[in-house]
Amino acid sequence: MLVKKNSLAHTLVQWTSGTDQCTELGGHADRALIRTCTQLRASIESSVREGLLPVGDS
Structure with a gap:
């Protein structure tokens, strides 16, 4: 996946690729109803800290 802050x-x-690595997203027929993967969010926030x-234009 690609991530930009x-x-x-x-x-x-x-x-x-598929979202199967996130149990909150994987296997759902309508993924639009699931707005986030908390494990992914935690990993992104940790990477920022x-x-x-980088955050912004950098």
């Missing part, structure tokens, strides 16, 4: 409040996630994922 445009701001602290805005995260763009582009799935490049550690400076591994």
